[in-house]
Amino acid sequence: MVKSKIKSSSKDKMFTILLYAIFSLGFIIILYPLWFIIIASFSDPAAVSTGKVLLLPKGFTLDGYKALLKESDIWIGYRNTILYTLVGTLIGLFVNICAAYSLSRKDLVGRKAFMTFFIITMFFNGGLIPTFLTIKSFNLYDTFWVMVLPFSVSVYNIIVARTFFESSLPTDLWNAAQIDGCGNLRFFFQIVLPLSKAIIAVIGLWIAVGQWNSYFNALIYIKNPDLYPLQLVIRNILITNQMQGSIGTGEAALIALRTANLMRYAVIIVSTVPIMCVYPFIQKYFNKGVMIGAVKG
Amino acid sequence: MLKRHKSKISFKMIQRNWGLYLLLIPAVILLICFTYIPMYGVLIAFQDFSPTKGVFGSEWVGFEYFKKFFNSYQFWPTIKNTLFISLYSLVASFPIPIIMALFLNQLQGKKFRKIFQTVSYLPHFISTVVMVGMLIVLLSPSTGLIGSIYSLFGLEAPNLMGNPGAFSSLYVWSDIWQHCGWDSIIYIAALSAVDPSLYEAATVDGASRFQKLIYIDLPMLIPTAVILLIMRMGSLMSLGFEKIYLMQNDLNLSHSEIISTYVYKIGILSSQYSYSSAINLFNTVINLILLIIVNTVSKRVSENSLW
Incomplete structure (x- = not known):
């Protein structure tokens, strides 16, 4: 078993890399919309509508809540x-x-x-x-x-x-x-x-x-x-x-x-x-x- | 002689197991009251029903309301929209959980796999209202995510929610986003039943991992997939009301009015009880015919069937 793993062909390695790439993309697609809603709910609406809120909240506010x-x-x-x-x-x-x-x-x-x-x-x-x-x-x-x-x-x-x-x-x-x-x-x-x-x-x-x-x-x-x-x-x-x-x-x-x-x-x-x-x-x-x-x- | 003996035994069994019948009673009563009595109420589709006269007193009109529906200008658009969205959804969302399960099964990192599964089930628990609300706020050209992304490039964002042509894609792909992780569970379970010696034999024969996926894993999933496909086909015309109704607005109505939302509007909002029931009954009959056809075909072709 161990041996076959070591010998795994370069094709298989490509496949593994491809798999991880696909699933990492999947992570982003699933999580980013949720994350955006969280940060947007804490951000200044003006910053949201001008595209400044992408990864972290900007102009922190609790006005919405x-x-x-x-x-x-x-x-x-x-x-x-x-x-x-x-x-x-x-x-x-x-x-x-x-x-x-x-x-x-x-x-x-x-x-x-x-x-x-x-x-x-x-x-x-x-x-x-x-x-x-x-x-x-x-x-x-x-x-x-x-x-x-x-x-x-x-x-x-x-x-x-x-x-x-x-x-x-x-x-x-x-x-x-x-x-x-x-x-x-x-x-x-x-x-x-x-x-x-x-x-x-x-x-x-x-x-x-x-x-x-x-x-x-x-x-x-x-x-x-x-x-x-x-x-x-x-x-x-x-x-x-x-x-x-x-x-x-x-x-x-x-x-x-x-x-x-x-x-x-x-x-x-x-x-x-x-x-x-x-x-x-x-x-x-x-x-x-x-x-x-x-x-x- | 033998028969009498048998019926005596079962009578004794009934007597001895009276407790079991007691346990069944609540569910049976609820189903009779709220599922079987309404089934009988389907008769109003053939009547000129008025609530004061009831099912017994109302006048019979035969197929008049069915004819009214066939001749109405809403007939073809609603049928077309229902079938189009339903087929689009089937073609796009049916293979994705299967592919996902196959690929996930190939991941060697146990931890990565587990985390991905947990995350991918998450959207399934978001309510329909919140899901549609998310679509509206994220796709809002002025204040949403799409607005942000377009403004990064200095462009004006399109109003997708108001675009009739985009309706079906929005519906289908947001559904896939929400449910594909969850729908893959059943396939992942089927894959865990693969006999490991098959993989070992394939390794000895020099099969690559992709070949193992195609020749060992995929065939394992076919029986499950066929059963699920038959069930989906049987409900092709009963496209979910909840999400589509929430996604409708005046701008996209030409492409988003489907049979179930039409039944709701005719029946509940404008109280045309008989007409609405007739449309619904027509829909049920089409569904039943589809289910029987698909099941028969599948029985002949693949020996997988519901009954």
Whole structure:
């Protein structure tokens, strides 16, 4: 092995150099836009627009963040998103893990029929309007619950968790527990769950990130601004430019416009920081989850 | 006799495993309420639906709303945009994670490899809203990164977000930027299953590293790639609403109006429930046909299929 490495031809060496060049370029392409947003959020907007901010902040300022602090909408959105994420993750975990365990048991009569019942929903749904009308008919429109309950079943997550249970829990375990007079529910809550912390972490994190980042359901089902999640609030600031209506003309307007632009950089940072902070700790779990899911394809 | 015996056993099994059914109930109820009941609601596509009369009381109009869509001036542009963006996205974004996994697998520096992987997954966790917000601020000709770069050379930056011709490329390449690292995970996993003795045999035969990549690694990825390709083809017409809707503006609408954004505007914003459902149903049927065609072809050609 060692010898073959030493003898590796010059062609192979070229290949290695090429690889490192490609991946170094990849690093820059991925990281530079993110870095630019960070430095731009701390820089004097005039320096940004004249191209002086490229590697480090210029004319350090916190005006963008200060302006952001005054926007009460953002903090309401933050609070709402934290609540939606917490409650949504708990509900999602409960519903999906329970179903997944049940479906992982080979002695479940009607297992195949249930599986079909679940999988059909991956390919078909009623579409936007029928779902919208159903939500209205359940009186869930414009309520807290519409954000956490109706769409909490994820068949993909169920399949991943089911695969995990099938491969990691030996059938003998259940047989032994049964002989000792342990029922299904007790077995699930006292033995299966403590043994399955890894999969619970993976699925919980998936649901939490999904909740944190989602805006579609809120766009369709939420009308009351007090219930807006963070993503919908920042959409209004970043994309629909709602602030610019109040800006007049002249010197003051120019300053206001610049602060508004600075604030857009700051908004990106403030809304993404929580996920980026937990990301390094959780990314290996995400990885694992994709692998478990991939086994069953 | 045997049958009765069997059904007696399964009845006993059901009785003994009542706890398992209890665990299933929450998910089943939620799916019935919020997925299966709306499926039934698809019927309103064939009705002149009014919310006060409900699905049972509304008048049946047959295919009238489908005809209305086929004859509307929006029909061809939305279909064309949907298919074009979808195909462009498929052709550009499908091979990149595969190439990335193949090359990454060749990197000998374990640490470099690990760091690159961690960094490349990072953009995947940025929300769609922030992603589109980033595009808008970075591509702003007056205050963004593109403005800075152009002004370095003393040039005026173009307004890419307002240019209809640039829309599809912006959509596709920002998507690749965001997801190609993440999408490569599944291929990296498949590559870790390669039998090392294959490499040793290839080394003995004097194969270069690039040859090993082509003749050993690439074939390992084909089954996974085919399955993913079939699934992508099956959703060709259901191009994601979220990002495109956010990227739309008055200037680029001619090239950015797709079926799902049109369904949203007709249905939710102007409350034409039946018309919107008809368009959506048409879309679903096309998707289903595509899925079946691709799956059948793949079954014949490569023996890889979804069912």
